[in-house]
Amino acid sequence: MLNFWKKKPAETPPAAAPAAPAADPSPEAAAPPVPAEVPAAASAAEPVEAAPARRGWRERLAGSALGRGLGSLFQRNPRLDDDLLDELETTLITADVGVEASTALVENLRQRMHKREFADAAGLRNALREALVALLKPVQQPLDPSGHKPFVVLTVGINGVGKTTTIGKLARRWRDEGRNVLLAAGDTFRAAAVEQLKTWGERNAVPVISQGQDADAASVIFDALQAARSRGADVLVADTAGRLHTQGGLMDELGKIARVLKKLDPAAPHEVLMVIDGTTGQNAVNQLRQFRQIVGVTGLVVTKLDGTAKGGVVFALAREFGLPIRFVGLGETATDLRAFDAVAFVDGLLPAADHD
Amino acid sequence: MFESLSQRLSATVNRLRGRGRLTEENIREALREVRIALLEADVALPVVQALIQRVKVRAVGQDVMKSLSPGQALVKVVSDELTAVMGTANSELNLAVTPPAVVLMAGLQGAGKTTTVAKLARLLTERKKKKVMVVSCDVYRPAAIEQLRTLAEQVGVKFFPSEAGQDPVQIARDAIAAARREVVDVLLVDTAGRLHVDEAMMAEIKALHAAITPVETLFVVDSMTGQDAATTAKAFADALPLTGVVLTKTDGDARGGAALSVRYITGRPIKFLGAGEKTDALEPFHPDRLAQRILGMGDVLSLVEEVERKVDQEKAQKLAQKVMKGKRFDLEDMRDQLEQMNNMGGLAGLMDKLPGVSGLPDSVKSKVNDGEIKRMVAIIGSMTPRERRHPDLLNGSRRARVARGSGTQPADVNRLLKQYMQMEKMMSKLSKGGGKGLLRQMSGALKGMGGMGGMPPMR
Ligand SMILES: Nc1nc2c(ncn2[C@@H]2O[C@H](COP(=O)(O)OP(=O)(O)OP(=O)(O)O)[C@@H](O)[C@H]2O)c(=O)[nH]1
Ligand SMILES: Nc1nc2c(ncn2[C@@H]2O[C@H](COP(=O)(O)OP(=O)(O)O)[C@@H](O)[C@H]2O)c(=O)[nH]1
Ligand SMILES: [Mg+2]
Ligand SMILES: [Mg+2]
Numbered sequence: 070m071l072n073f074w075k076k077k078p079a080e081t082p083p084a085a086a087p088a089a090p091a092a093d094p095s096p097e098a099a100a101p102p103v104p105a106e107v108p109a110a111a112s113a114a115e116p117v118e119a120a121p122a123r124r125g126w127r128e129r130l131a132g133s134a135l136g137r138g139l140g141s142l143f144q145r146n147p148r149l150d151d152d153l154l155d156e157l158e159t160t161l162i163t164a165d166v167g168v169e170a171s172t173a174l175v176e177n178l179r180q181r182m183h184k185r186e187f188a189d190a191a192g193l194r195n196a197l198r199e200a201l202v203a204l205l206k207p208v209q210q211p212l213d214p215s216g217h218k219p220f221v222v223l224t225v226g227i228n229g230v231g232k233t234t235t236i237g238k239l240a241r242r243w244r245d246e247g248r249n250v251l252l253a254a255g256d257t258f259r260a261a262a263v264e265q266l267k268t269w270g271e272r273n274a275v276p277v278i279s280q281g282q283d284a285d286a287a288s289v290i291f292d293a294l295q296a297a298r299s300r301g302a303d304v305l306v307a308d309t310a311g312r313l314h315t316q317g318g319l320m321d322e323l324g325k326i327a328r329v330l331k332k333l334d335p336a337a338p339h340e341v342l343m344v345i346d347g348t349t350g351q352n353a354v355n356q357l358r359q360f361r362q363i364v365g366v367t368g369l370v371v372t373k374l375d376g377t378a379k380g381g382v383v384f385a386l387a388r389e390f391g392l393p394i395r396f397v398g399l400g401e402t403a404t405d406l407r408a409f410d411a412v413a414f415v416d417g418l419l420p421a422a423d424h425d
Numbered sequence: 426m427f428e429s430l431s432q433r434l435s436a437t438v439n440r441l442r443g444r445g446r447l448t449e450e451n452i453r454e455a456l457r458e459v460r461i462a463l464l465e466a467d468v469a470l471p472v473v474q475a476l477i478q479r480v481k482v483r484a485v486g487q488d489v490m491k492s493l494s495p496g497q498a499l500v501k502v503v504s505d506e507l508t509a510v511m512g513t514a515n516s517e518l519n520l521a522v523t524p525p526a527v528v529l530m531a532g533l534q535g536a537g538k539t540t541t542v543a544k545l546a547r548l549l550t551e552r553k554k555k556k557v558m559v560v561s562c563d564v565y566r567p568a569a570i571e572q573l574r575t576l577a578e579q580v581g582v583k584f585f586p587s588e589a590g591q592d593p594v595q596i597a598r599d600a601i602a603a604a605r606r607e608v609v610d611v612l613l614v615d616t617a618g619r620l621h622v623d624e625a626m627m628a629e630i631k632a633l634h635a636a637i638t639p640v641e642t643l644f645v646v647d648s649m650t651g652q653d654a655a656t657t658a659k660a661f662a663d664a665l666p667l668t669g670v671v672l673t674k675t676d677g678d679a680r681g682g683a684a685l686s687v688r689y690i691t692g693r694p695i696k697f698l699g700a701g702e703k704t705d706a707l708e709p710f711h712p713d714r715l716a717q718r719i720l721g722m723g724d725v726l727s728l729v730e731e732v733e734r735k736v737d738q739e740k741a742q743k744l745a746q747k748v749m750k751g752k753r754f755d756l757e758d759m760r761d762q763l764e765q766m767n768n769m770g771g772l773a774g775l776m777d778k779l780p781g782v783s784g785l786p787d788s789v790k791s792k793v794n795d796g797e798i799k800r801m802v803a804i805i806g807s808m809t810p811r812e813r814r815h816p817d818l819l820n821g822s823r824r825a826r827v828a829r830g831s832g833t834q835p836a837d838v839n840r841l842l843k844q845y846m847q848m849e850k851m852m853s854k855l856s857k858g859g860g861k862g863l864l865r866q867m868s869g870a871l872k873g874m875g876g877m878g879g880m881p882p883m884r
Pocket of ligand 2 (some may be wrong): 230231232311373374400403620
């Protein structure tokens, strides 16, 4: 029933390319640039999830507020008028897409509607779907950890978003791909955070380097990189304590971790992976802005998309920062991680209308 | 956390200020702005609509007082309505039952339940003099039980052990029995985070609730939550007879619309705010002060209370007397002040509450950080007692030694001394001003701190 999209998702011309990230006279200029091209092998390297993942996404996302809202909106087969657009705007906003992104999307549709580009409400829906896909397509860039050895991933984000769980999932995924994975217990602050990561290590039979509670995070991660080198590990994934982006001192500590790693490998960390809780509202924009400025975030993971919140804020993030979204979290177990797929994401959000 | 909403509303109201009176038309325009502001602050749409409707009815109707300008009148109406939605007074925990009083926590993954248990345990022990026991029914998340065990040890309360293989309902039952045996006043029951769409998990917490009949069932919600706060809150309120809400991570810069949504949807009072990761970062929630904070007036009342609770009264008295007698404010005094500031949850916690500060751009505020305070304390710590009492002694070579000793740069030492001089000047002015309350000392100190991170002095 989604044939239209299945046939040519890739050729969809971007209706509204995301604005280039605003020039910012800050340290982020020094951050490693976003990989310009996606390694061709990456898409082939994910045969496991191609079909089931898409179905999984649709199933899981179908119950979302955005999905429900838009679904019922179009099933009423409403008249093609400004009221419909207003309703559409409201629906996008209530899905955390954000006032600015929503308004921009809807204004574009309004102009096209007045130019009589759409025959009916379904035509308008398809145009919206195209625009949403166009916003996310550019940030659909998988993470390929083969470029360096060891490939160092530094995981960052605010408290409770799912960093440690995501690391557990990544360890499983990369181990299953036959890579030699090592984890670093860099959250030395939260009670039992080291234990939590160690449990994930045991579950996945992946070693964890730790020094225990209250150790210096930078030194733990530095040691782990040394260990990763001497053991010939392919990937090192470092956990860090959650911190609010407003806590200057703690944010500086992240900067320090990145600097310390560079002493061993000037290119490290090769990926600064920021985890964002999918239930977060517009504050995610502030979070990403600060983290990007201080540690040069290079990729995102959006978690907890198995609930009713569907992370509509990613549209605002894509629009403002254009950073790659690497993965989404769809549950609490080791296999609940999917490579981000813009089409699957939008398909889940925009259920097909009655007739198809 | 509510800065941006207040900024936005004041801009709108400033525009209104030029008008003669509140007409249907200019109200409509202002309300559109208010609507966007509330949505951007992540207030759930149904709540926004209800709020706007109430404001409209009251503003256009003849509630406007003669003494107010139209702008003020609208702010007052919006403020009144925000307050009305938030409830009228601070609600405490209800523990008036035959002990043990059982408190059940519920919420999504990562909301802050376990941390809140530790904070509540500490608050009840220290301020209410209760005998507290905690227990974890989170048999799912790795190391969740260990997390609570560690925290219980930190705050010095009884911990009822449990294990990942056990049944949550049985754990809670056993804990209640133990609490009875050990004559505990309050038993705090931590639970695993769960999604409201997870039927099995929702059934589990219902069963848990039925088995232990808690006197308080607290819904813990992250203040950064978006529109989903309404959906989630509704589902939890439908599943469980909630008695209150805890709003966590309010130490960030989220606009906190979730507070309005959850309160409106559940009808349950917000009983506490989580304002930091440490176990003392739990504040009673005062609904009547929230609207003021939203509108940028600063939560001065909360600040006064906090100052009174945490400032070492004796030291403060001594300093006040010293300053009043015209004695010189020295580096020893400065260190005391810095340490007190640290005790109070650092500058970020303090600044948020001061009037005017909410208007400062985030970039400025983020420069003033607590690491800076610690560094300053370290620098002073590397001086000899004589140097602390007579800062004039600190010549170039002494400064270099202090820098080495504290692992800082000579420039840092120079900066600190400059800030000291500013504070000293402030203090001597204070002593001439006479009759100074604690609050004024604090804000004096804060002004001194202003120079530190490149923050412009506030007024
Ligand atoms: N800054 C800040 N962090 C908080 C606050 N409350 C909790 N946290 C942090 O948020 C994270 C999650 O807190 P937990 O108490 O483990 O949350 P939980 O709801 O028990 O999480 P699960 O058991 O995993 O569902 C931890 O890193 C806490 O330190 C708060 O008020 N402010
Ligand atoms: N439902 C759901 N829960 C998640 C997901 N990712 C993480 N969690 C849960 O969120 C909570 C916080 O995760 P954790 O990894 O400890 O967060 P951290 O503090 O950022 O390291 C835990 O209870 C996890 O089980 C997800 O994708 N879906
Ligand atoms: Mg963690
Ligand atoms: Mg917990």
